[in-house]
Amino acid sequence: MDNITYDVVVIGAGPVGENVADRAVQGGLSVAIVERELVGGECSYWACMPTKALLRSTSALRAARQVPGAREAVTGTLDATAVLARRDSFASHWKDDGQVSWLESAGIELYRGQGRISGERMVEVTGADGVVTTLTARHAVVVATGSSALLPDIDGLRDARPWSSREAAAATGVPARLAVIGGGVVASEMATAFTSLGSTVTLLARDGVLHLAEPFAGERVTAALRESGVDVRIGAEAASVVRDESGTVHITLTDGAQIEADEVLVAIGRTPNTLDIGLDRIGLKPGAWLTVDDALRVDGAGDWLYAAGDVNRRALLTHQGKYQARALGDALVARADGRTADTGAWGRHAVTADERAVPQVVFTEPEVASVGLTAAAAEKAGLNIRVVDYNLGSVSGAVLHAEGYQGHARMVVDEDRKVIVGFTLVGPDVAELIHAATIAIVGEVPIDRLWHAVPSFPTVSEVWLRLLETYGR
Numbered sequence: 001m002d003n004i005t006y007d008v009v010v011i012g013a014g015p016v017g018e019n020v021a022d023r024a025v026q027g028g029l030s031v032a033i034v035e036r037e038l039v040g041g042e043c044s045y046w047a048c049m050p051t052k053a054l055l056r057s058t059s060a061l062r063a064a065r066q067v068p069g070a071r072e073a074v075t076g077t078l079d080a081t082a083v084l085a086r087r088d089s090f091a092s093h094w095k096d097d098g099q100v101s102w103l104e105s106a107g108i109e110l111y112r113g114q115g116r117i118s119g120e121r122m123v124e125v126t127g128a129d130g131v132v133t134t135l136t137a138r139h140a141v142v143v144a145t146g147s148s149a150l151l152p153d154i155d156g157l158r159d160a161r162p163w164s165s166r167e168a169a170a171a172t173g174v175p176a177r178l179a180v181i182g183g184g185v186v187a188s189e190m191a192t193a194f195t196s197l198g199s200t201v202t203l204l205a206r207d208g209v210l211h212l213a214e215p216f217a218g219e220r221v222t223a224a225l226r227e228s229g230v231d232v233r234i235g236a237e238a239a240s241v242v243r244d245e246s247g248t249v250h251i252t253l254t255d256g257a258q259i260e261a262d263e264v265l266v267a268i269g270r271t272p273n274t275l276d277i278g279l280d281r282i283g284l285k286p287g288a289w290l291t292v293d294d295a296l297r298v299d300g301a302g303d304w305l306y307a308a309g310d311v312n313r314r315a316l317l318t319h320q321g322k323y324q325a326r327a328l329g330d331a332l333v334a335r336a337d338g339r340t341a342d343t344g345a346w347g348r349h350a351v352t353a354d355e356r357a358v359p360q361v362v363f364t365e366p367e368v369a370s371v372g373l374t375a376a377a378a379e380k381a382g383l384n385i386r387v388v389d390y391n392l393g394s395v396s397g398a399v400l401h402a403e404g405y406q407g408h409a410r411m412v413v414d415e416d417r418k419v420i421v422g423f424t425l426v427g428p429d430v431a432e433l434i435h436a437a438t439i440a441i442v443g444e445v446p447i448d449r450l451w452h453a454v455p456s457f458p459t460v461s462e463v464w465l466r467l468l469e470t471y472g473r
């Protein structure tokens, strides 16, 4: 059994673990990173990259069809084999050589195997050959073990070999009939992808489609899914699932209705990867989300244990986890140098945006792009708000962008401070528009000053001017 010492030991080499390690090494610390599967994590092989690769072809086809002249050049349907092949390359064919080379070039030491905390500042790594290596961290252990798909307790579901987001993202073929349990981000995106690849999709959205977003977003995505042939059943709940000998999946709903499918995708949220990481050895509960303070220190542990990314449940998004990683990596360097970390609001080592300005793009058709609070969330937080709505389809840039462009924009203004606290867009190709709103919220740009941020004509961004005009000067 080896015992090796580093300044920092990171468990989990997903996008978040990699970024903590990178910042710490750049600040002069020695870092070991432990990975049990593929370096690059969920995002690279089974989440963001492969799913967005699947969806991009759908979006390109829709865009061409919405513009006369281009429309006539597009005569067929999606080539599913070509789409899946492009997806394979974006998942690096499920090989991590490229990311391992990057770790090497960055000076980060990789240990392959299951990492478990074995005591204060200690991590045991059990390799595939059963050999255990003990790593000691001089300054910090960072848990960046991410999350896995949650499976609900539905009668027969486990035996029916359901797809999780992993099987959907890495599908080798297109099922003729796909049932989806869930109405959140994964369910909406995968229903969009598979209907356009040719599946007959039934979406069982117990709590509605994208129900935590502004209501108009879920309504428009629901309408578009239905228009593309998806059978969206709001309020439907699966009671039991059986896969028969022929492979057909039979789903019985709580109201007695029956659905048949060739595959069933379960997308009802995530569970933290903390069941087998040694939490019991330090008095914490295995399987629980790791709650952290503003410095990302794990509650109930000493000042040596941190958690970043999905596992701390602050925002289950790659970009937000990487934001935490940059702040944490730099803070570890500062502390190792004997400096105090700057974790006050918007400080260099703070993760303030986690609470005020988390952007997200849902790559459905239409796309939903949002940042900050919805009107409902702002009201619940006790803010004195004004909601400003505008029909995105009437902006000149949108009219030019696509024939029959339909979309909607909402700005939520904190009336006491006269700054934007929330922004949501729904419409074709709105993804790239959201960063302007993120900057306005993070910068707390006064509404009066926004009049001086002039959008170019004729772009869809002109919606900013229309929203200001609607708000009034």
Ligand SMILES: Cc1cc2nc3c(=O)[nH]c(=O)nc-3n(C[C@H](O)[C@H](O)[C@H](O)COP(=O)(O)OP(=O)(O)OC[C@H]3O[C@@H](n4cnc5c(N)ncnc54)[C@H](O)[C@@H]3O)c2cc1C
Binding pocket: 011, 012, 013, 014, 015, 016, 017, 034, 035, 036, 037, 038, 039, 040, 041, 042, 043, 046, 047, 048, 049, 051, 052, 113, 114, 115, 116, 144, 145, 146, 147, 165, 169, 186, 273, 276, 277, 308, 309, 310, 311, 315, 316, 317, 318, 319, 320, 321
């Ligand atoms: C289908 C889907 C699509 C998504 N699309 C997007 C998107 O478009 N944009 C976006 O921002 N987010 C998206 N997300 C969310 C995004 O994938 C996650 O937020 C992100 O992967 C979290 O990164 P992480 O590093 O915290 O965890 P992960 O990516 O889960 O990485 C954790 C790593 O830790 C390893 N690990 C776990 N336990 C141990 C252990 N004990 N020892 C050693 N190694 C261990 C795992 O093998 C894994 O490699 C999507 C999620 C899903 C499910």
Ligand SMILES: NC(=O)c1ccc[n+]([C@@H]2O[C@H](COP(=O)([O-])OP(=O)(O)OC[C@H]3O[C@@H](n4cnc5c(N)ncnc54)[C@H](O)[C@@H]3O)[C@@H](O)[C@H]2O)c1
Binding pocket: 152, 181, 182, 183, 184, 185, 186, 187, 189, 205, 206, 207, 208, 210, 211, 237, 267, 268, 269, 270, 316, 317, 360, 361, 362, 363
């Ligand atoms: N484009 C993106 O940014 C993107 C894409 C995919 C996933 N993600 C991230 O991955 C995470 C996981 O996505 P997800 O869609 O699995 O979770 P989610 O939290 O977005 O949605 C889960 C949905 O399942 C429903 N649900 C919960 N329990 C249920 C049950 N027992 N039966 C039926 N429905 C139930 C919920 O009401 C909710 O609508 C999200 O937090 C998201 O941020 C992001």
